[in-house]
Amino acid sequence: MAAQAFLKLPQRVYLGENLIRKIGDFLATKKNKGVMVFTDPGLVKAGLVKPLEDYLINSEISYKIETDLKPEPSYTEVDNLLERVSKFECDTIIAIGGGSVMDAAKLVSLLKGTNKSVKDLIDDASTATKKCSTIFIPTTAGTGSEATINAIVLIPEKQVKFGIVSDAMLPDLVLLDVDNVKNLPKPILASSAMDALSHCVECYTAKNATVMSDGIASMGAKLIFRNIVKAYQNPEDIEAREALQLGAFYGGVAITASGTNIVHALSYPLGGKFHIAHGVSNAILFKAGMEMNKEAIKDRLASLCDIVWPEEGSKSVEEKADFVIDKISEIVKEVEIPTDLKKFGVKDSDLDFLVDSALEQKRLLSHNMKNLTREDVVRVYKSVMEN
Ligand SMILES: NC(=O)c1ccc[n+]([C@@H]2O[C@H](COP(=O)([O-])OP(=O)(O)OC[C@H]3O[C@@H](n4cnc5c(N)ncnc54)[C@H](O)[C@@H]3O)[C@@H](O)[C@H]2O)c1
Ligand SMILES: [Zn+2]
Structure with a gap:
């Protein structure tokens, strides 16, 4: 067994039901220029995104939602996502979904507002820093991406998946809400x-x-x-x-x-x-x-x-x-x-x-x-x- 032991953890993790209001508590501590929500069509169809959107609307939190995320994305697909959201000013990204959505959110949180791309992180992610806070709401049970320092992307030209590693990918808030896995197919x-x-x-x-x-x-x-x-x-x-x-x-x-x-x-x-x-x-x-x-x-x-x-x-x-x-x-x-x-x-x-x-x-x-x-x-x- 290795001599040195360590844990690296998200800032705050909640487990239970009706956790959505924790988002408001978290945002109250931010300057809050806006929130970006990342999710995918399967989650929208499963009805899991609506309670979050209702909450943001009722709380008068300005947000932009990206629902067109692909499962197990390639690095170029994440770059396209980055490009699509580049003009929206935000302090916080909320990812509601499985590992694919959370990994894309991790990468965007490191790249937003920079002139770098996911390819640059594949080459070297050691100096990357977080540009937006992240809130992860996992809906599979699951990759554990909400607790890792990795984001996995497909490199199509090599036909292989690759793990980009950076401590800056650990989220600020994790909501393990059982409502999100109750109807998991x-x-x-x-x-x-x-x-x-x-x-x-x-x-x-x-x-x-x-x-x-x-x-x-x-x-x-x-x-x-x-x-x-x-x-x-x-x-x-x-x-x-x-x-x-x-x-x-x-x-x-x-x-x-x-x-x-x-x-x-x-x-x-x-x-x-x-x-x-x-x-x-x-x-x-x-x-x-x-x-x-x-x-x-x-x-x-x-x-x-x-x-x-x-x-x-x-x-x-x-x-x-x-x-x-x-x-x-x-x-x-x-x-x-x-x-x-x-x-x-x-x-x-x-x-x-x-x-x-x-x-x-x-x-x-x-x-x-x-x-x-x-x-x-x-x-x-x-x-x-x-x-
Ligand atoms: N970052 C990490 O540490 C880490 C660890 C393991 C795996 N991964 C990566 O995560 C990805 C896989 O993630 P995944 O297994 O969570 O699946 P996923 O995010 O790819 O989702 C798979 C499908 O399940 C649907 N789905 C998710 N939750 C649902 C729900 N509650 N109800 C209905 N449909 C739902 C999605 O819409 C999608 O179509 C892979 O790219 C893998 O390499 C990352
Ligand atoms: Zn795995």
């Missing part, structure tokens, strides 16, 4: 919660895990492991959805304090070239990634097993590690995510591209407990290309 719940679970498990088993990241990652893992199937199978189980929302937030905090690794590194080329949704590609690779790492992380998996399933305490280390990996595999089946890459159009001839591209994810792979060889990466991909 089942496939989105499944994929986003699998993403969150992979954040927690990868961070717990990472090379750079610390005593602080362990505490957070294991709390998140317990909430998600224990509630994901219940939330998926019974949409009326609001407590289970609330648990996923909190677990996803912890997953985000854990990413910043530790780091995702094998699953995410191999997942990015699948998102980049085949546009497989981020949570789905993680779910596909999750079991295979853990199996590849198993010898290096079995003590960590066993310790996670003790926290999440104390009733399995009499098992050996080996059995506990297997138990966690089997649980992951069972859950992926129970939330009905297909695990054969070929079903997503991936062919044997794509293997070289996938492996080369995954090996380029050096930042993520540096967190992996096992040093992965090219052959290891080939083996993981082959194991999820069944026929």
Whole structure:
């Protein structure tokens, strides 16, 4: 375990119901030149944006709304968004949506009013500073983007996704309002919660895990492991959805304090070239990634097993590690995510591209407990290309 531990956190985080009025409390502390709201068409259709707009109108807060955000955007799409909002003067950006909307908002908050583009941040985000305050209202449960220092964009010319990292991306206010996940459609719940679970498990088993990241990652893992199937199978189980929302937030905090690794590194080329949704590609690779790492992380998996399933305490280390990996595999089946890459159009001839591209994810792979060889990466991909 790394000697130095740290947490980087959003300024204020609320969990509960009817949290929208917290926006007014926050804006009262600002000069408030105006508010920009970022969201996407799915959120508008789901009726989640209207209460926010009603609140802003009733509170006489001047705002501009951008609803035309694309899921899992490319860096050029975020640059187009930046261009569209460049003339609107604002102090604060509110992002209501999943990781795609929050990540776009993070990037705009660093670039607004500058002559820089997202490409500049891809090249070097180390000196970027925040130009607008940010309020994040996550509606998936979820990426945990509301708690991370990352924004993920597609680089189309390389057919890969890329994580831009800057401490300045941490939001000023996060509202984890259970109303936003009450009607989350089942496939989105499944994929986003699998993403969150992979954040927690990868961070717990990472090379750079610390005593602080362990505490957070294991709390998140317990909430998600224990509630994901219940939330998926019974949409009326609001407590289970609330648990996923909190677990996803912890997953985000854990990413910043530790780091995702094998699953995410191999997942990015699948998102980049085949546009497989981020949570789905993680779910596909999750079991295979853990199996590849198993010898290096079995003590960590066993310790996670003790926290999440104390009733399995009499098992050996080996059995506990297997138990966690089997649980992951069972859950992926129970939330009905297909695990054969070929079903997503991936062919044997794509293997070289996938492996080369995954090996380029050096930042993520540096967190992996096992040093992965090219052959290891080939083996993981082959194991999820069944026929
Ligand atoms: N910044 C980070 O730390 C981080 C971490 C993990 C993933 N990500 C990125 O986040 C993106 C994925 O985000 P996501 O999984 O949250 O999905 P998303 O934001 O791409 O949304 C997927 C779809 O779900 C819909 N949706 C969202 N919430 C809904 C709700 N409550 N009701 C109905 N529809 C709803 C959206 O309209 C959209 O069509 C990827 O680009 C991924 O790489 C970022
Ligand atoms: Zn993720």
